[in-house]
Amino acid sequence: MPLPDARPVTPAPATDKVLIRLEQVGRRYHVGDSEVVALADVSLEVRPEELVVVLGPSGSGKTTLLNMIGALDSPTEGRVVVAGQDITHASRKELFAFRRHGVSFVFQTFNLFPALTALENAEFGADVAERPDPRTVAVEMLERVGLGDRLGHFPHELSGGEQQRVGIARALASGNPILLADEPTGELDFQTGVQILELLHAHAHTGRAVVIVTHNREIARIADRVVEISSGRVVRVGPPEEGQVEISDLRW
Amino acid sequence: MRRWHRQALWVRWAIRDARRHRFQVLSIALLLGLGVGMFTAMSSMSIWRVDSADSSFAALRMHDLRFSLVEGGTAREGELRTALTRSGATADVAAAAERLVVPTQVDASTGGRTIMVPGRIVGAPADGDVDTLAARGGSLPAAGTDVALEHNFARHYELPETGALTLAGGQRVAYTGQVLAPEYFIVTAPGAGFGAESTFAVIFAPLATAQRLAGKPGQVNDMVVRLRPGADAVAVQRQIERALRVTLPETGFTVTTRDEEPAHRMIYKDAEGDQQLLDIFAFLMLGAATFAAFNLISRTVEAQRREIGIGMALGVPPAQLARRPFLLSAQIALGGLILGIPVGLAADAWLEGVLEDFFPLPVVNAAFQPAVFLQGAALGLVLPLLAAAVPVRRAVRVAPVEAIQVGARAARSSGLAWMLKGLRLPGGTLANLPLRNVLRTPRRTIMTLLGITAVVTIVVAMAGLIDSFDATLDASRSEALTGSRDRLTVDLATATAADGRALRAVTGAQSVGDGQPSLRLESTLVAGRERLDVALETVPDRRPVWEPTYERGALPAARPGLLIARSAADALDVGLGDRVRVVHPVPTGPQTFRLETTTLPVTGIHPSPLRFLAYTNTAGAAALGVPGLVNRISVVPAAGSSAEDVKAELLPLPGIAGVQGAAATTDAVDEVLKEFDQILVVTVAIAAAMALLIAFNSTAINADERTREHATMFAHGVPVGRVMLGAIAEALLIGALGTAVGVVAGHAVLSWVLTTTVPETMPDLGIVSAVTPATYGVAVISGIVVVAAAPLLTLGRLRRTDLSGSLRVVE
Structure with missing residues (x-):
């Protein structure tokens, strides 16, 4: 697919408040003598209550983009402002603080702590975000994801779906305004994947923003906006190309 | 060729595995190297000692039997040989020599340094073929007034090869050289069960010279006999005993066989006892290394779980799949072996030096012991392979479909973390995580814990041994110096009446404040079948200078009583009120004594750890048939005088055999044990280094295995310092637990050593078990502080975590 000449324009939703702003962000890596461009000239804005899906094939740069937003990586070009904070040149200490209070993650491989129970894993999220009464928050979040009977x-x-739901409960328990999910259904069967998407979708409409990274074009159909990436560049931003559908209508 | 290529692939693969874990592999190889090297060196000690002792005793033609007249008794020169001739045992005797062995005082002061100690003159024929001397500097005395000085004493004070000495009575003699003699390979003083080179000097002289110096011309009191090979020692001994009783009916004598000679007995017993101790530590060191190797190999196999599964799915036989982890183990073992050689050689050289310092012998065989090294090397090779066997077996028994699964189904078990389910510990989830992690990987926790336990066991047992010796000697010193820290004992050359001239001269000396006469008799206590040699001393009714402490009972005022050490009571299995037979000398003339047996009741127990110290009262002395006799005086310096002043004033007086501090025996033992301390201190230092290696290894494995967890924490904004704190807390928990178990195990080993090995090698020392706070401090530093600090070694790696990559790892 040829790259568009013009930088894609991000259509902004109704609200003026921007939670995520990327301005001409680029990321280059040096591998041996050669330079690899993982991201180039990416601009993007995400507002509260938005569910944005970053869509692209393997190696397209979508995870790198997520890492920029989550302050797990820093851009080599451009500027990243998340939750009102410019994290482009933030210090290591500031980045850690930002991750505690600005964003929360849901991982493809769940990344739960094996030595902690479901409740404690969720509580961990509330703990590090320094929320008052983390245990109550954790119980509430686990009940919200349907695991009220699996706390201990x-x-x-737990099954894979249950583990991912614990991962989501942990992310929700932090109470942070932005939730970043990297292939959250990648390890799950269809039925479980749908349940996870429902949870993320519901969360997006509680005043927060959710960014999901996936290579699954079908999943992109639940997004408010889809950011398509190829070879490190944004090639399309807009509503789902195949039309938006209800989660219950998804098939893959 | 194809087969070789296939093998080469496995080897290459295993080499890459080792390279990937190079720091851990190196640390475990170093641990193994320390274990194998120390094992080799420590295990060689007893072989060297026995070999060297055998060769040395043979080279100097040590006697098989020694016949000694009771202390103070003498015979005319030739009488003892006559008895030997009359015994009918001459056909079995290869060589015999009459000797004169008498106590003296030796002043070896040199270069402004005062060296005055009690000692002994040993006079023997210069051309004798039994108990010959080996010169260690200078030459043997030929005739005239020249003498030779015992080497251990001379070496202790760094005396020149030749020089001059002043003996009791102010006699000045020249020594032509320093010598080693089989009876004094380990120097023992009368009443002291072991080494006393710092406080006891032995002078060797031709018989005529000794007789003249002792003022006993033509007199002898001792005969040493060397038997022909194959002779029946017991029969010969009986024949000579019978002949002596006939030839010298009025004189008692004692017989000492070669095995009973303190130097002979101690060298072999000590070698055997020390070896048991060293073996324990050598095995503990190897054990610690094995536990660490097990950890790394388990982790490596675990990390290869999927690859093993894929191999099985592709039809590779399990035995072939097992090659890779086994080849990794082989590399660790080989590294350990290679490092073990220099460690072993260095430890060999060091222990050889300690050995030469501790027991200078005329013949030293401290050759490298290939058999012992091979034994250590074999253990060093086999143990890592055994360590690999368990995890490898577990890995290849898993169904391929299970091994290759990823995601939720591959989730790691929580181990024993369920034990804390529902238990709410203070602090948030982060604070609770270290304890959970400790329980989550119980096998690794146990292996690390066992490694630390082994190290702390070594520390507590080794340092505890030093503490126990110190405590024992302190107790002994404290008992000897009760009442006055400056107390001295003055030994008279012969027993004399309580109003004798020598006694009056001592108590009337200007530097002497007060004096308390007593009689000290080399005696044997007999109860049932148990016999115990003691120095039995009478305690007068008036005791202005010193009196023993009573742990139980006392010495009664009017009736005979016997006060013995607690350890002596245990050895004889007697208590207060029990009657004990005392075999003791009784004078039968000016120069003759006979042995008699008198029964005395045990009326008191004293707390001194020196088992050979026993006391009786004036009524007891009367019962023994030695009332009013004196051969020792306890004195305290007069105001303004020092102990040195007393020695300087009393030494030249006629009839004085020796003047020494009351705690001289204890000090002598202390000096000897300090040499042994070296081995203990170095072992403790090596153990602490091993603790660090074990902890580093465990931490590195944890850091490797938990990369994803740490990345998840970082993704949640948990700072590096907080994650490091968790790792430290986890190490601290394991370290504390390992230390606690190690302290208990160390106490058990110490207790075993003190109740089995030490009593055999040092029977006269009623050892007091003690572990000082300093030892606990070293244990805490080795087992907790060092272990807790080990995670800091991985701080750089933690900071460099590739967050993005680690979070997406599929294990």
């Missing part, structure tokens, strides 16, 4: 279970005692 360790990760290895």
